[in-house]
Amino acid sequence: MYDIDTLNKKYMNLSDEIYIFDTTLRDGEQTPGVALTVDEKIQIAQKLNNLGVDKIEAGFPAASLGEFEATKEIKSLDFDSTVVGLARSVKSDIDSVLDADLDYIHTFIGTSPLHRDYKLKMSKETIISTAVGAVEYAKDHGLTVEFSAEDATRTEKDFLFEFFNEVIDAGADFIDIPDTVGILTPIFTKELITYAKSNFSCPISVHFHNDFGLATANTLTAIECGANQAHVTVNGIGERTGNTSLEELVIILYSAYGIDLKINNSQLYSLSDFVGRLTGIKMPVNKPIVGDNAFAHESGIHVHGILNNSSTYEPISPELVGHSRKIILGKHTGANALKSKLHDYHIELNDEQFEKVFSQIKSLGDKGKCVTDDDLKAIALTELSSA
Ligand code: KIV
Numbered sequence: 486m487y488d489i490d491t492l493n494k495k496y497m498n499l500s501d502e503i504y505i506f507d508t509t510l511r512d513g514e515q516t517p518g519v520a521l522t523v524d525e526k527i528q529i530a531q532k533l534n535n536l537g538v539d540k541i542e543a544g545f546p547a548a549s550l551g552e553f554e555a556t557k558e559i560k561s562l563d564f565d566s567t568v569v570g571l572a573r574s575v576k577s578d579i580d581s582v583l584d585a586d587l588d589y590i591h592t593f594i595g596t597s598p599l600h601r602d603y604k605l606k607m608s609k610e611t612i613i614s615t616a617v618g619a620v621e622y623a624k625d626h627g628l629t630v631e632f633s634a635e636d637a638t639r640t641e642k643d644f645l646f647e648f649f650n651e652v653i654d655a656g657a658d659f660i661d662i663p664d665t666v667g668i669l670t671p672i673f674t675k676e677l678i679t680y681a682k683s684n685f686s687c688p689i690s691v692h693f694h695n696d697f698g699l700a701t702a703n704t705l706t707a708i709e710c711g712a713n714q715a716h717v718t719v720n721g722i723g724e725r726t727g728n729t730s731l732e733e734l735v736i737i738l739y740s741a742y743g744i745d746l747k748i749n750n751s752q753l754y755s756l757s758d759f760v761g762r763l764t765g766i767k768m769p770v771n772k773p774i775v776g777d778n779a780f781a782h783e784s785g786i787h788v789h790g791i792l793n794n795s796s797t798y799e800p801i802s803p804e805l806v807g808h809s810r811k812i813i814l815g816k817h818t819g820a821n822a823l824k825s826k827l828h829d830y831h832i833e834l835n836d837e838q839f840e841k842v843f844s845q846i847k848s849l850g851d852k853g854k855c856v857t858d859d860d861l862k863a864i865a866l867t868e869l870s871s872a
C-alpha cells in the first residue's frame with residue numbers, strides 16, 4: 486500500500502541493524518507462577534538459538550544455584566546467539582556472571598524517584614557512582630556491558646540523560662531503556678527515543694512492559710525512531726502483564742516493513758506452543774500470530790473468500806509462522822465451507838442430504854454449540870446411512 490523507503494524518509498529513522506534480545510528465560514520466567522528447571526531452560530535456549538535471536542538472556546546467575554547452573558550450561562553450548570546474564574550493580578552479582586563464564590552482562594539500577602527513595606534509599610549521586618562503578622568493574626573483567634536504568638520512563642528526564650551519559654562514558658556498550666511498569670504510549674515513546682538518539686553515542690535498546698497492552702506498539706515506535714535493539718519474550722510473558730511479544734514484533738517488522746531479521750519465522754508457532762507447555766501459560770485463542778484463532782474462520786462470507794484466495798481475510802499466511810488454517814463450523818457457516826470440509830473428508834452427499842446436514846449445523850450453532858470436525862463427520866455419515 487505504501488512504500489517503506491518513502492515512509493522511512495518521511496517519518497522514520499530505522500537503524501541499519503536491529504537486534505532481538507530475548508528475555509524469555511529471565512523476565513519471562515519472572516511471570517508469577519512460572520519456574521523452569523535447568524533442563525527446561527536449556528531446551529528453550531536451544532530453540533531460541535535455532536530460531537536465530539541475536540541474544541538470549543539466560544537468567545540471573547546470582548539469584549539461585551539453578552539460575553547459575555542454567556546460565557553456565559547454556560553458555561557452554563557455544564550458540565550463535567550471545568548468552569547474557571542479568572546482574573544488579575553490585576560486585577557479587579557481577580562476579581556470578583563472570584563465574585558462569587558469560588561474556589555479556591545486562592546490569593541495572595533503579596533511577597526513578599520511587600526506586601531511589603523507597604527501594605534503594607540512595608541519592609542521585611550515589612545511583613550514578615554505583616552504576617559507573619559497576620560498568621568499570623565489568624569492563625575491567627572483559628565483559629560486554631548493557632546497562633538498564635530501571636523505571637527509566639518515570640525518571641526525571643534531565644537526570645535520566647545525565648545518568649546514561651555517565652554510564653556510556655564509563656564504557657557501557659549498550660544502554661537499555663526499560664518501561665518497567667508499562668506506562669508509555671507510542672507518542673511518548675517517539676519523544677523519548679528521538680531525544681535519546683540525538684543524545685547518546687552508543688546503541689539504544691528498549692525493554693517495554695505491557696501493563697496497558699502497548700508493549701509491542703511502543704517497541705515498534707522505538708524501532709521506527711532508530712532504537713537498535715528490542716527486548717522481547719516468547720508469547721510476551723513476563724512480570725505482571727508481560728513484555729513485548731517476540732512473535733508479534735518480528736512478524737510486524739517482516740510483513741509490514743519488509744525487515745528480515747534473519748529469524749526462522751516458520752518456527753514461531755512451535756516455539757510458542759513449547760514455551761506455553763513448559764511454563765503452563767497457555768495463550769488466549771485470540772493472541773496475534775500464534776493464538777488458536779489467528780488463522781481460524783467461521784463466517785460464511787469470510788470462508789468463501791478464504792477458499793478462493795486466503796489473503797482475502799488473512800494478513801499473512803499461517804505457513805509463514807508454522808501455524809495452520811482452520812475452518813470452524815457454526816451458525817455463521819456458509820455452504821462453501823461445508824462443501825470444502827466434506828470434500829476434505831471424502832464424504833459425498835446429494836443435494837437433499839447436504840441441505841439436512843447444513844441445517845443441523847446451523848441449528849446446533851443457534852443453540853450455542855461449536856461443531857467440531859468429528860461432529861460433522863458423525864452428522865454427515867448418519868445422514869448417508871439413513872438414505
Ligand atoms: O523491567 C525492568 O525494568 C527490568 C530490568 C531488570 C531491566 O526487567
Ligand code: ZN
Binds near residue numbers: 512663665694724
Ligand atoms: Zn522487565
